[in-house]
Amino acid sequence: MFEIVFISTLNGILYGMLLFLMASGLTVIFSMMGVLNFAHAGFYMLGAFFGFEISRRVGFWPGLVIAPLLVGLIGMAVERYGLRRVHRHGHVAELLFTFGLTYVIQQAVEMVWGKLPVDYEVPRSLDFPAFTVFGTEYPAFKMFELLISVAIFLVLLLVIKRTRIGLVVQAALSHPGMVAMLGHNVDRVFMLVFGVGVALAAVAGVIAGPALVTQSNMAGLLGPILFVVVVVGGLGSLGGAFIASLLIGLLQTFAVASNASLADLFGSSASAGALQTYLSDIWNVTVAQVAPILPYLLLVLILIFRPRGLMGTRET
Amino acid sequence: MTRSDHVPVLQLAGLRKQFGPMEIIRGVDLAVGTGERHAVIGPNGAGKSTLFHLISGHYRPSGGSIRLRGEEIGGMAPQLINRRGLSRSFQVTNIFPRLSVWENVRCATLWAMGYRYSFWRNIERLADARRRTEEILTEINLLDRWRTPAGVLTYAEQRSLEIGLTIAGSADVLLFDEPTAGMSRAETDRIVSLIRKVSENRTLLMIEHDMGVVFDLADRISVLVYGQVIASDTPERIKANAEVQLAYLGTEAA
Amino acid sequence: MSRASDAPAAPVPDAGRGSFLAAYGIWIALAIVIAALPHIFSSGLALSMMSVMGTMIVFALSYNMLLGQTGLLSFGHAVFFGLGGFFAVHLMNALSGGEAPMPLIAFPLVGALAGLVFGIVVGAVATRRAGTAFAMITLGIGELVASSALILRSFFGGEEGISTDRTDLIQPFGLTFGPQIEVYYLIGAWCFVSMAAMYALTRTPFGRICNAVRENPERARFIGYNTQTVRFIAFSLSGLFAGIAGALAAINFEIMNSAQLGAAESGSVILMTYIGGIGNFAGPVIGAILVTYLQFTLSDITDVWQLYFGLLFIAVVMFAPNGIAGLLTLQEPLIRAGNLGRVSLYYPLAVVPALVALAGFSLMVEMTYRLSVGGSEMSFLYVPLNARAPLPWLAAIVLLGGGGWLFLRGARKVGQVYGDAVQEGLRR
Numbered sequence: 001m002f003e004i005v006f007i008s009t010l011n012g013i014l015y016g017m018l019l020f021l022m023a024s025g026l027t028v029i030f031s032m033m034g035v036l037n038f039a040h041a042g043f044y045m046l047g048a049f050f051g052f053e054i055s056r057r058v059g060f061w062p063g064l065v066i067a068p069l070l071v072g073l074i075g076m077a078v079e080r081y082g083l084r085r086v087h088r089h090g091h092v093a094e095l096l097f098t099f100g101l102t103y104v105i106q107q108a109v110e111m112v113w114g115k116l117p118v119d120y121e122v123p124r125s126l127d128f129p130a131f132t133v134f135g136t137e138y139p140a141f142k143m144f145e146l147l148i149s150v151a152i153f154l155v156l157l158l159v160i161k162r163t164r165i166g167l168v169v170q171a172a173l174s175h176p177g178m179v180a181m182l183g184h185n186v187d188r189v190f191m192l193v194f195g196v197g198v199a200l201a202a203v204a205g206v207i208a209g210p211a212l213v214t215q216s217n218m219a220g221l222l223g224p225i226l227f228v229v230v231v232v233g234g235l236g237s238l239g240g241a242f243i244a245s246l247l248i249g250l251l252q253t254f255a256v257a258s259n260a261s262l263a264d265l266f267g268s269s270a271s272a273g274a275l276q277t278y279l280s281d282i283w284n285v286t287v288a289q290v291a292p293i294l295p296y297l298l299l300v301l302i303l304i305f306r307p308r309g310l311m312g313t314r315e316t
Numbered sequence: 317m318t319r320s321d322h323v324p325v326l327q328l329a330g331l332r333k334q335f336g337p338m339e340i341i342r343g344v345d346l347a348v349g350t351g352e353r354h355a356v357i358g359p360n361g362a363g364k365s366t367l368f369h370l371i372s373g374h375y376r377p378s379g380g381s382i383r384l385r386g387e388e389i390g391g392m393a394p395q396l397i398n399r400r401g402l403s404r405s406f407q408v409t410n411i412f413p414r415l416s417v418w419e420n421v422r423c424a425t426l427w428a429m430g431y432r433y434s435f436w437r438n439i440e441r442l443a444d445a446r447r448r449t450e451e452i453l454t455e456i457n458l459l460d461r462w463r464t465p466a467g468v469l470t471y472a473e474q475r476s477l478e479i480g481l482t483i484a485g486s487a488d489v490l491l492f493d494e495p496t497a498g499m500s501r502a503e504t505d506r507i508v509s510l511i512r513k514v515s516e517n518r519t520l521l522m523i524e525h526d527m528g529v530v531f532d533l534a535d536r537i538s539v540l541v542y543g544q545v546i547a548s549d550t551p552e553r554i555k556a557n558a559e560v561q562l563a564y565l566g567t568e569a570a
Numbered sequence: 571m572s573r574a575s576d577a578p579a580a581p582v583p584d585a586g587r588g589s590f591l592a593a594y595g596i597w598i599a600l601a602i603v604i605a606a607l608p609h610i611f612s613s614g615l616a617l618s619m620m621s622v623m624g625t626m627i628v629f630a631l632s633y634n635m636l637l638g639q640t641g642l643l644s645f646g647h648a649v650f651f652g653l654g655g656f657f658a659v660h661l662m663n664a665l666s667g668g669e670a671p672m673p674l675i676a677f678p679l680v681g682a683l684a685g686l687v688f689g690i691v692v693g694a695v696a697t698r699r700a701g702t703a704f705a706m707i708t709l710g711i712g713e714l715v716a717s718s719a720l721i722l723r724s725f726f727g728g729e730e731g732i733s734t735d736r737t738d739l740i741q742p743f744g745l746t747f748g749p750q751i752e753v754y755y756l757i758g759a760w761c762f763v764s765m766a767a768m769y770a771l772t773r774t775p776f777g778r779i780c781n782a783v784r785e786n787p788e789r790a791r792f793i794g795y796n797t798q799t800v801r802f803i804a805f806s807l808s809g810l811f812a813g814i815a816g817a818l819a820a821i822n823f824e825i826m827n828s829a830q831l832g833a834a835e836s837g838s839v840i841l842m843t844y845i846g847g848i849g850n851f852a853g854p855v856i857g858a859i860l861v862t863y864l865q866f867t868l869s870d871i872t873d874v875w876q877l878y879f880g881l882l883f884i885a886v887v888m889f890a891p892n893g894i895a896g897l898l899t900l901q902e903p904l905i906r907a908g909n910l911g912r913v914s915l916y917y918p919l920a921v922v923p924a925l926v927a928l929a930g931f932s933l934m935v936e937m938t939y940r941l942s943v944g945g946s947e948m949s950f951l952y953v954p955l956n957a958r959a960p961l962p963w964l965a966a967i968v969l970l971g972g973g974g975w976l977f978l979r980g981a982r983k984v985g986q987v988y989g990d991a992v993q994e995g996l997r998r
Contacts, residue, residue, distance in 0.1 A: 036702045082888065089891045092643050095705060096844060099645075100884040103837065107877035111935070112942045220833065224713040227706045235703055285721050293721070296714035300695055303707060307698050372792065394791040404792060412785035423782045426775045427794030433803055435776035442775070485794060 003134035008257045009250070014142055016249025017149035021204040022222075023229045023241040024156060025197030031236045032172040032193050034091060035083065038098035040201050041223030042105035046071050047202025048209035048218065049113055052120040060123035060210075067206050072199030079194040084187070102219065110216045120214040145207045152203065165189070228295045232302050234312020243310055248295050255291035325350045325489055325519050326371070326402075331380035331390075333363075333370055340366045342543035343380065348489075348536075353520040355530045358540035359563075364523045365407060367540065368493050371521075372404040373397040384489065399427065403487030407494045407523075409474045411481065413467030417458050420466050420477060422449040424484035448484070456480040456510060472503040476510065483514045490515060492522040496529055508532060531555075539563070597766060604758040608751055615866070617750045618822075623862045624754075624761040625818040630843045630854035631768050632811030637840075638848035639772060640804040641784030643705045646692075646712025647812055647839050652831020653688050653715075654681030654813025655820035656726065659734045662820075666738040674739050674747050678760050678817040685813015686806060693805035697798055700787060704801075712836055719828035731827030734820070747821075757818050764814055769851055771807065780804050841883050847893025856894050874939050878932070900988075907995025916987045923976035930969025937962060 026040045047067050054063035078101065086097045122141045129137035160166040168189060212218070229248055233240030302309060324347035333341040340363045348354045356364050369375040371382055373394035382390040389397050412420050422439075425448045431437065439445070453459040456476040461469065466477055475495065482490060495511060496504045508529055511520070524530045530537060531551050538548040541563045547554060554560055591598075607620055629651055636642040658680045665672055696707045719726040726732070737748050747753055771777050779800055782790045787797045820826050829835065838861075846857020861879075868875035890897055904910040933950050937957040940948045946958040955962045 030702075036706065082884075085888055086891075089887075091702065092637075092641065093887055093891055095643060095702065096840070097884065097887045099837070099840065100880055100887055103841075103880035104877060104884060107874065107880055111874050111877060111939050114942070224709055224833070228710050231703060231706045231710070235706075289721055293714055293717045296710045296717070299707065299710040300714065303695055303698060393796070395794050395796050398792055398794040406789075410786065410789045410792075412782050412789065414785055415781055419778060419781070423778055423790075424793040426779065431775040433776050433779070433799065435771055435774045435803070435807070437774055438770070439773055439775050439778055445775075481789070481793060 012250035012253035016246035020245035025200040039101040041219040043198035044201040044205040045219035047205025051206035068199040068202040071202035072195040075198035076195035117215040122210045234309030237311040240311030258287040327383045334378045355534035402489040404491035405482040418462040424481045428486035624757040626858035629815035630858040634854045635808040640780040645709035648835035650685040650809040650812035651816040654685040654816030655826040657684035658817035662734045681813040681817025686810040689806040689809020697801035716832040733825040847895030850895035853895035919980035927973030933966040
């Protein structure tokens with residue numbers, strides 16, 4: 001029991017930190033530019049596939065640097081030649097633009113790499129158990145993922161607290177809309193923020209790719225959860241995104257590890273009648289099976305009891 | 317000389333509004349009599365627009381009370397206050413830009429006509445809404461522009477439309493937030509006579525910077541300085557009030 | 571724009587004005603078109619394509635009640651489409667054998683009811699917020715329903731879905747609904763009724779207030795309206811019509827699958843509605859027809875048709891935010907001024923280079939695809955070529971670059987000519 005709790009906690013924190021790696025970029029982009037980048041998970045997927053392609057040819061470590069840089073450049077180009085143009089048509093058009101981008105990224109990935117999972121391997125230098133608890137080996141690569149995401153988290157914190165651009169970001173977070181008063185370099189700031197934001201998502205892709213399945217549906221699987229994170233945390237709140245990332249990471253990991261069902265809890269004497277067939281689905285489903293829907297349930301509950309999200313201050 | 321009787325239609329008592337540590341409205345007491353034309357003046361940053369946002373439901377007060385015909389409306393949603401007969405205009409033009417002038421005004425008449433959320437009536441068959449829209453458009457002198465999308469009207473025309481939206485419902489208490497801001501002399505004169513016309517048989521509360529307009533229109537003037545009303549009286553007495561001179565009119569009266 | 575002020579006061583709208591034909595002519599014409607189409611396009615493929623088109627027209631129009639009319643961007647609209655279909659299928663199965671007095675033609679009502687009920691339930695949560703948060707909530711609820719559908723296997727049928735037999739009901743007037751043509755007319759009739767109803771909705775006080783909320787929600791509150799209530803009613807009603815569309819799909823295919831209430835289906839209705847144009851009632855109709863046609867035909871021509879589809883959508887968002895209907899309405903001032911003929915002579919200046927650039931781009935895409943699936947021999951526009959040879963790549967780059975450059979110049983010229991012509995029309 002304790003073993004499951006320990007391993008699940010570790011996995012949950014890891015998943016949460018990976019989520020936050022993406023949610024942080026998403027939140028900063030949203031606060032500064034007013035755009036919720038629907039394609040964020042698409043850039044994460046690009047990171048994974050670029051990482052795979054580079055690691056296959058040159059090695060994992062160059063991929064860890066080059067793939068995010070490439071994705072960042074693509075992101076900057078998208079901002080410069082796409083988003084900026086759409087901006088004058090309003091937020092709905094911007095959201096639709098990034099939505100279309102998700103669609104195109106997915107189709108392009110399918111076109112180049114196919115629909116089946118690719119063989120993105122854990123680098124040999126990290127392919128060993130980091131430690132053993134209660135007879136379970138915990139892989140070193142996972143510890144590495146955790147280290148990287150915590151390190152980036154700390155660097156981000158430093159950048160935001162200590163640098164000039166960080167001040168701008170902070171100002172944007174507390175007073176959205178004020179960025180417009182920054183003057184002539186606002187375009188460059190936007191481009192940079194968008195590029196860095198999607199590059200962070202790509203980092204998550206590069207390091208999550210070998211541990212999870214690198215496949216053309218990975219953006220579609222993760223994207224909605226990412227948006228749940230930012231809405232539950234409160235749109236535009238970095239602290240809220242952090243808490244929500246960990247919350248959802250832990251929630252899903254623990255649910256997956258649990259095999260209980262309602263039938264286990266209350267016994268299997270479900271009432272008879274016509275409804276029984278339909279209800280039996282609910283009755284016998286295990287917590288692990290509902291794990292995928294838990295984030296969305298959380299979203300609905302949050303909306304009912306706290307419409308602005310955990311730490312949100314803004315109406316829309 | 318003043319048209320007001322002694323029954324206040326709108327009464328503020330001890331009204332407060334804080335934003336974080338900043339208290340913008342610091343205990344405002346104000347009574348607006350039925351049928352009165354009441355102007356709120358004061359230096360920039362005195363809290364005039366905040367005061368209007370509180371009365372119209374845009375902001376929720378931090379303390380104190382706002383009574384409309386004796387009923388507490390402080391903290392109510394804007395639409396509920398509007399339905400109780402208090403309507404406001406905005407300092408920054410606030411219209412429906414891609415709808416035609418006609419649709420702008422007609423939308424503003426619908427609630428008061430009782431059509432509410434009706435999705436079973438053909439709007440073109442609503443003769444009363446059509447008549448009312450035509451009346452309003454005639455009143456604000458935009459009838460010949462009825463087909464134009466509101467967003468492409470000239471600034472002065474948009475200001476008139478803003479007033480049109482405010483008076484189109486059945487409200488008899490009107491709040492105008494700087495209706496003449498940014499207008500030429502001739503345009504200001506036109507708006508002033510429009511305001512005079514539409515405020516007949518209604519109660520008017522307005523924020524205005526143009527002292528010519530204020531002394532021309534208002535029956536009573538309240539002076540808001542640093543979140544408090546320091547004087548509320550007839551134009552003559554306000555002019556003569558030493559405190560007001562000191563706090564606000566100082567340079568202009570000199 | 572300044573026409574009205576130059577002309578003597580234009581007459582204000584008058585309900586009594588206009589003859590019966592002017593008011594209803596277009597609807598009579600539409601009914602005739604729907605009735606006549608199967609006689610013009612009578613092949614089996616055409617009939618099934620037009621049946622799908624009719625379904626999608628209803629679905630896209632219901633979506634535009636949110637996006638175009640009320641300014642609400644939903645990423646979960648297929649939930650109501652799918653649930654409408656599933657409830658229709660289950661009731662059809664429950665009444666099979668033909669004992670109950672409910673003919674097939676009444677089943678879209680089941681979809682409507684399911685769509686409305688779930689629209690009310692979901693709307694109660696989702697419409698508490700507007701803007702971006704609303705969009706994300708609908709996305710989340712869409713995912714919630716889609717993944718729940720995989721768990722509730724007895725209702726949603728798991729991977730293979732739930733099938734039904736539309737002919738196994740009572741059959742008044744000898745209508746068995748076995749042949750596709752009968753199904754086409756059933757869909758056509760419901761499509762016509764739904765279109766008329768949704769059009770009528772835009773011309774009610776509620777419809778106008780939806781527009782006001784779309785334009786400026788804050789101001790709408792200060793003219794007495796609760797914007798949340800407006801969003802809620804719009805959401806529920808649009809669920810109703812999406813449910814009708816879902817039931818029509820269930821009748822047409824005799825099967826419902828949980829994929830039909832998922833993200834892909836929700837995405838597809840966004841695409842067709844927006845490509846058609848959200849600012850005009852006819853826009854989603856055009857979009858549904860065009861996109862369905864492309865879905866039927868493009869998949870035979872290329873394996874990566876969905877990529878083109880996504881790019882078409884992005885191009886519309888960037889360059890023609892009012893969609894195809896928007897481009898068509900741009901011609902209106904020219905028609906009124908009587909110089910459309912002259913101006914349209916310039917259109918090829920932009921269209922031809924655009925097609926050339928598109929050919930270059932699509933050549934690149936097809937060659938990339940060929941290489942990624944591990945071959946090299948292919949043919950493009952009936953020209954056989956080798957995807958590993960440099961020449962086709964060079965040709966593609968020249969076509970794309972040259973075409974793109976000429977397009978930008980041509981488009982600027984067309985823009986100028988258009989602008990001048992409109993100005994000229996206004997002066998007259």
